[in-house]
Amino acid sequence: MIAANRDILAGARVLDIASHDGRWSFAALQAGAARVTGIEARKELVKGAEDNFAHYDIDPTKYQFICADVFDALTTEDLDVDVVMCLGFLYHTLRYNELFAHIRALRPRHLIIDTNVMPGQEEPVIRLVRDKTAKQQHAVADAYSHNGRALVGKPSTPAVQHMLETYDFEVEDIYDWQSLIAQRPSVTGVADYSKEKRVTVRSKLQVA
Ligand SMILES: C[S@@+](CC[C@H](N)C(=O)[O-])C[C@H]1O[C@@H](n2cnc3c(N)ncnc32)[C@H](O)[C@@H]1O
16 A cells, blocks of 8 residues: 555655554655645544654654544645545445545545455445444444444445546556465455455546
8 A cells, every 4th residue: 555656655745534543644654755644533543643653753744633523624624635545444434425525626646545345346336334433443423323323335346436537536556465465475464455355546636
Protein backbone atom coordinates (compact mmCIF):
# COMPACT_ATOMS: atom_id res chain seq x y z
CA MET A 1 0.00 0.00 0.00
CA ILE A 2 2.83 2.37 0.80
CA ALA A 3 5.98 1.14 -0.98
CA ALA A 4 4.13 0.65 -4.26
CA ASN A 5 2.87 4.24 -4.02
CA ARG A 6 6.10 5.90 -2.99
CA ASP A 7 6.17 7.82 -6.28
CA ILE A 8 2.92 9.63 -5.52
CA LEU A 9 3.45 9.94 -1.75
CA ALA A 10 6.86 11.63 -2.00
CA GLY A 11 6.42 15.33 -1.24
CA ALA A 12 2.62 14.97 -1.04
CA ARG A 13 0.11 16.38 1.40
CA VAL A 14 -1.75 13.26 2.44
CA LEU A 15 -5.21 12.81 3.92
CA ASP A 16 -5.62 9.55 5.84
CA ILE A 17 -9.32 8.73 6.20
CA ALA A 18 -10.09 6.66 9.33
CA SER A 19 -6.50 7.00 10.50
CA HIS A 20 -6.85 4.66 13.54
CA ASP A 21 -3.61 4.84 15.58
CA GLY A 22 -1.78 6.70 12.83
CA ARG A 23 -0.09 3.61 11.38
CA TRP A 24 -0.54 4.49 7.70
CA SER A 25 0.00 8.22 8.26
CA PHE A 26 3.30 7.29 9.86
CA ALA A 27 4.18 5.02 6.93
CA ALA A 28 3.26 7.75 4.43
CA LEU A 29 5.64 10.19 6.16
CA GLN A 30 8.37 7.54 6.15
CA ALA A 31 7.74 7.20 2.41
CA GLY A 32 8.45 10.89 1.95
CA ALA A 33 5.06 12.59 2.33
CA ALA A 34 5.42 16.30 3.14
CA ARG A 35 2.54 16.30 5.63
CA VAL A 36 -0.26 14.02 6.78
CA THR A 37 -3.72 14.76 8.14
CA GLY A 38 -5.60 11.93 9.76
CA ILE A 39 -9.31 11.88 10.46
CA GLU A 40 -10.46 9.39 13.06
CA ALA A 41 -13.66 9.37 15.10
CA ARG A 42 -12.47 7.39 18.11
CA LYS A 43 -10.82 9.61 20.71
CA GLU A 44 -8.61 6.90 22.16
CA LEU A 45 -7.21 6.12 18.71
CA VAL A 46 -6.44 9.78 18.01
CA LYS A 47 -4.69 9.95 21.36
CA GLY A 48 -2.79 6.77 20.41
CA ALA A 49 -1.74 8.31 17.09
CA GLU A 50 -0.54 11.49 18.79
CA ASP A 51 1.38 9.47 21.39
CA ASN A 52 2.94 7.31 18.68
CA PHE A 53 4.09 10.31 16.67
CA ALA A 54 5.47 12.01 19.78
CA HIS A 55 7.26 8.78 20.74
CA TYR A 56 8.98 8.69 17.35
CA ASP A 57 9.76 12.40 17.63
CA ILE A 58 7.98 13.31 14.41
CA ASP A 59 8.07 17.03 13.60
CA PRO A 60 4.66 18.31 14.81
CA THR A 61 4.36 20.62 11.79
CA LYS A 62 4.20 17.52 9.60
CA TYR A 63 1.03 16.00 10.97
CA GLN A 64 -2.40 16.64 12.38
CA PHE A 65 -5.03 14.23 13.67
CA ILE A 66 -8.61 15.43 13.60
CA CYS A 67 -10.91 13.67 16.01
CA ALA A 68 -14.23 13.66 14.17
CA ASP A 69 -16.65 11.65 12.13
CA VAL A 70 -15.16 11.60 8.66
CA PHE A 71 -18.38 12.91 7.08
CA ASP A 72 -18.44 15.88 9.46
CA ALA A 73 -14.75 16.63 9.03
CA LEU A 74 -14.95 16.45 5.24
CA THR A 75 -17.77 19.00 5.40
CA THR A 76 -16.26 21.44 7.87
CA GLU A 77 -12.47 21.23 7.56
CA ASP A 78 -10.45 23.19 5.05
CA LEU A 79 -8.09 20.54 3.68
CA ASP A 80 -5.34 20.88 1.07
CA VAL A 81 -4.39 17.45 -0.16
CA ASP A 82 -2.55 15.74 -3.00
CA VAL A 83 -3.20 12.13 -2.06
CA VAL A 84 -6.14 10.64 -0.17
CA MET A 85 -5.68 7.27 1.52
CA CYS A 86 -8.93 5.50 2.31
CA LEU A 87 -7.62 2.33 3.90
CA GLY A 88 -9.85 -0.13 5.71
CA PHE A 89 -12.86 2.18 5.70
CA LEU A 90 -14.97 1.61 2.58
CA TYR A 91 -16.59 -1.50 4.05
CA HIS A 92 -17.48 0.36 7.26
CA THR A 93 -19.96 2.71 5.60
CA LEU A 94 -22.82 2.81 3.12
CA ARG A 95 -22.47 6.55 2.51
CA TYR A 96 -20.53 6.18 -0.72
CA ASN A 97 -22.03 9.15 -2.54
CA GLU A 98 -21.08 11.52 0.24
CA LEU A 99 -17.66 10.03 0.70
CA PHE A 100 -16.68 10.17 -2.96
CA ALA A 101 -18.26 13.57 -3.59
CA HIS A 102 -16.32 15.03 -0.65
CA ILE A 103 -13.07 13.40 -1.70
CA ARG A 104 -13.50 14.62 -5.27
CA ALA A 105 -14.22 18.16 -4.04
CA LEU A 106 -10.75 18.18 -2.43
CA ARG A 107 -9.24 17.71 -5.92
CA PRO A 108 -6.53 15.28 -4.86
CA ARG A 109 -4.21 13.98 -7.56
CA HIS A 110 -4.58 10.43 -6.35
CA LEU A 111 -6.86 8.29 -4.22
CA ILE A 112 -5.67 4.98 -2.77
CA ILE A 113 -8.34 2.60 -1.53
CA ASP A 114 -7.69 -0.56 0.43
CA THR A 115 -10.83 -2.51 1.21
CA ASN A 116 -12.44 -5.84 1.89
CA VAL A 117 -14.44 -6.93 -1.13
CA MET A 118 -16.82 -9.71 -2.14
CA PRO A 119 -14.49 -12.24 -3.83
CA GLY A 120 -15.31 -13.64 -7.26
CA GLN A 121 -18.13 -11.18 -7.88
CA GLU A 122 -18.06 -9.69 -11.36
CA GLU A 123 -21.01 -7.32 -10.97
CA PRO A 124 -20.77 -3.87 -9.32
CA VAL A 125 -22.77 -4.86 -6.23
CA ILE A 126 -22.71 -4.24 -2.48
CA ARG A 127 -23.46 -6.84 0.20
CA LEU A 128 -25.25 -5.41 3.23
CA VAL A 129 -23.50 -6.09 6.52
CA ARG A 130 -24.11 -4.91 10.09
CA ASP A 131 -21.19 -3.40 11.99
CA LYS A 132 -21.19 -3.35 15.78
CA THR A 133 -20.50 0.24 16.70
CA ALA A 134 -18.87 -0.82 20.00
CA LYS A 135 -16.09 -2.59 18.10
CA GLN A 136 -13.03 -0.46 17.58
CA GLN A 137 -12.48 -1.56 13.96
CA HIS A 138 -16.11 -1.02 12.98
CA ALA A 139 -18.27 1.96 12.02
CA VAL A 140 -18.77 4.48 14.81
CA ALA A 141 -22.21 5.23 16.18
CA ASP A 142 -23.86 8.12 14.36
CA ALA A 143 -27.28 9.58 13.65
CA TYR A 144 -28.08 6.62 11.39
CA SER A 145 -26.93 3.72 13.56
CA HIS A 146 -29.46 1.92 15.71
CA ASN A 147 -29.26 -0.43 18.68
CA GLY A 148 -25.48 -0.51 18.56
CA ARG A 149 -25.42 -1.45 14.91
CA ALA A 150 -24.64 0.38 11.70
CA LEU A 151 -25.67 -0.73 8.24
CA VAL A 152 -22.54 -0.91 6.12
CA GLY A 153 -21.68 -2.51 2.81
CA LYS A 154 -19.02 -4.79 1.42
CA PRO A 155 -18.46 -3.85 -2.23
CA SER A 156 -17.33 -6.10 -5.05
CA THR A 157 -14.15 -5.03 -6.83
CA PRO A 158 -16.20 -3.89 -9.87
CA ALA A 159 -18.31 -1.81 -7.44
CA VAL A 160 -15.17 -0.06 -6.16
CA GLN A 161 -14.15 0.63 -9.77
CA HIS A 162 -17.67 1.83 -10.55
CA MET A 163 -17.64 4.27 -7.62
CA LEU A 164 -14.23 5.61 -8.61
CA GLU A 165 -15.16 6.06 -12.25
CA THR A 166 -18.45 7.78 -11.32
CA TYR A 167 -16.44 10.46 -9.54
CA ASP A 168 -13.81 10.81 -12.32
CA PHE A 169 -11.11 8.70 -10.70
CA GLU A 170 -9.31 6.55 -13.26
CA VAL A 171 -8.07 3.24 -11.89
CA GLU A 172 -4.30 3.19 -12.43
CA ASP A 173 -3.54 -0.06 -10.67
CA ILE A 174 -5.07 -2.88 -8.66
CA TYR A 175 -2.13 -4.08 -6.65
CA ASP A 176 -0.91 -7.58 -7.42
CA TRP A 177 -0.96 -9.01 -3.90
CA GLN A 178 -0.91 -12.61 -5.18
CA SER A 179 2.56 -12.24 -6.75
CA LEU A 180 3.96 -10.48 -3.68
CA ILE A 181 2.59 -13.14 -1.34
CA ALA A 182 3.86 -15.96 -3.61
CA GLN A 183 7.38 -14.49 -3.31
CA ARG A 184 7.08 -14.41 0.49
CA PRO A 185 5.26 -17.58 1.56
CA SER A 186 6.29 -17.20 5.23
CA VAL A 187 4.41 -13.91 5.64
CA THR A 188 1.24 -14.32 7.70
CA GLY A 189 -1.78 -12.07 8.24
CA VAL A 190 -2.40 -11.51 4.54
CA ALA A 191 -4.96 -14.26 3.91
CA ASP A 192 -7.65 -11.81 2.83
CA TYR A 193 -5.39 -10.58 0.04
CA SER A 194 -4.32 -14.05 -1.07
CA LYS A 195 -7.96 -15.17 -1.21
CA GLU A 196 -8.86 -12.03 -3.17
CA LYS A 197 -11.14 -10.88 -0.35
CA ARG A 198 -9.26 -7.61 -0.13
CA VAL A 199 -7.85 -5.26 -2.76
CA THR A 200 -5.69 -2.16 -2.98
CA VAL A 201 -6.68 0.20 -5.79
CA ARG A 202 -4.73 3.26 -6.88
CA SER A 203 -6.61 5.84 -8.88
CA LYS A 204 -5.96 9.22 -10.41
CA LEU A 205 -8.40 12.11 -10.66
CA GLN A 206 -9.20 13.06 -14.22
CA VAL A 207 -9.63 16.80 -14.11
CA ALA A 208 -11.52 18.37 -17.01
C1 LIG B 1 -10.81 -1.30 9.99
S1 LIG B 1 -10.24 0.17 10.80
C2 LIG B 1 -9.04 0.73 9.62
C3 LIG B 1 -8.01 1.60 10.24
C4 LIG B 1 -6.84 1.99 9.33
N1 LIG B 1 -7.22 2.94 8.30
C5 LIG B 1 -6.20 0.78 8.73
O1 LIG B 1 -6.30 0.57 7.50
O2 LIG B 1 -5.57 0.02 9.47
C6 LIG B 1 -11.60 1.29 10.59
C7 LIG B 1 -11.37 2.62 11.28
O3 LIG B 1 -12.41 3.51 10.89
C8 LIG B 1 -12.76 4.31 12.02
N2 LIG B 1 -14.09 4.84 11.75
C9 LIG B 1 -15.24 4.14 11.59
N3 LIG B 1 -16.25 4.95 11.26
C10 LIG B 1 -15.73 6.20 11.18
C11 LIG B 1 -16.25 7.48 10.86
N4 LIG B 1 -17.54 7.62 10.49
N5 LIG B 1 -15.45 8.55 10.89
C12 LIG B 1 -14.13 8.42 11.23
N6 LIG B 1 -13.57 7.24 11.54
C13 LIG B 1 -14.35 6.14 11.51
C14 LIG B 1 -12.68 3.33 13.16
O4 LIG B 1 -12.61 3.97 14.41
C15 LIG B 1 -11.41 2.56 12.79
O5 LIG B 1 -10.26 3.20 13.29
